[in-house]
Amino acid sequence: MRRAFAGLDEVMNSAPVMPVIVIDRLEHAVPLARALVAGGVRVLEVTLRTPVALDAIRAIADAVPEAIVGAGTLLNAHDLQAAGQAGARFGVSPGATVDLLRAARAGGWTFLPGVMTPSEAMVALAEGFHALKFFPAVPAGGVEMLKAIGGPLPQLRFCPTGGISPATAPDFLALANVDCIGGSWLAPRPLIEAEDWDAITALAQQSTRLPRG
Numbered sequence: 001m002r003r004a005f006a007g008l009d010e011v012m013n014s015a016p017v018m019p020v021i022v023i024d025r026l027e028h029a030v031p032l033a034r035a036l037v038a039g040g041v042r043v044l045e046v047t048l049r050t051p052v053a054l055d056a057i058r059a060i061a062d063a064v065p066e067a068i069v070g071a072g073t074l075l076n077a078h079d080l081q082a083a084g085q086a087g088a089r090f091g092v093s094p095g096a097t098v099d100l101l102r103a104a105r106a107g108g109w110t111f112l113p114g115v116m117t118p119s120e121a122m123v124a125l126a127e128g129f130h131a132l133k134f135f136p137a138v139p140a141g142g143v144e145m146l147k148a149i150g151g152p153l154p155q156l157r158f159c160p161t162g163g164i165s166p167a168t169a170p171d172f173l174a175l176a177n178v179d180c181i182g183g184s185w186l187a188p189r190p191l192i193e194a195e196d197w198d199a200i201t202a203l204a205q206q207s208t209r210l211p212r213g
């Protein structure tokens with residue numbers, strides 16, 4: 001079922017870290033979402049990287065209304081439509097094509113397009129998007145690159161993702177143009193496989209205490 005999209009500010013600013021989630025087994029979706037919410041992390045990006053991802057989004061949207069579940073790894077308009085039908089309340093992509101940007105805009109999506117260069121950021125901005133995922137954050141120049149982009153393009157807000165750890169997170173969160181960061185470390189595969197939900201709640205709690213700039 002299609003749900004109302006979340007507000008952009010809610011998605012970008014509810015917590016310092018947005019977990020990037022890969023779900024292999026559908027039965028893990030709801031307990032994982034509950035564990036993260038219990039730790040104070042409500043905005044969840046479920047990547048469309050596994051066959052159960054859309055069903056996982058649907059299950060979380062139905063069973064965990066406190067969560068704001070979004071879809072990651074959106075590559076094209078078809079992915080957007082499927083994610084919307086499953087109940088995703090926002091979308092994230094690793095990169096952006098003009099087709100994808102226009103489909104997100106036409107669908108009224110709360111959408112964070114992935115960019116890694118000033119030119120890509122300018123294309124996203126020209127298509128109406130000013131809140132962007134900076135991916136892959138560390139290989140693409142990390143903190144220094146974001147500072148440099150902030151000079152000529154101060155109107156852009158970023159969620160850097162890719163290669164960030166709890167140790168380096170504060171450096172990113174201190175930047176004036178960073179609202180939140182993305183990270184897979186809040187939902188590590190070994191803990192999900194072990195169904196160690198308490199450990200995931202503890203990771204989530206720790207992430208909410210990270211200082212923001």
Ligand SMILES: O=C(O)C(=O)C[C@H](O)[C@H](O)COP(=O)(O)O
Pocket residue numbers: 020047049072073074092093094135161162163164182183184185
């Ligand atoms: O799946 C997607 O759509 C992506 O864009 C990739 C993820 O954002 C990164 O894989 C997360 O990076 P790590 O925190 O370094 O693991």
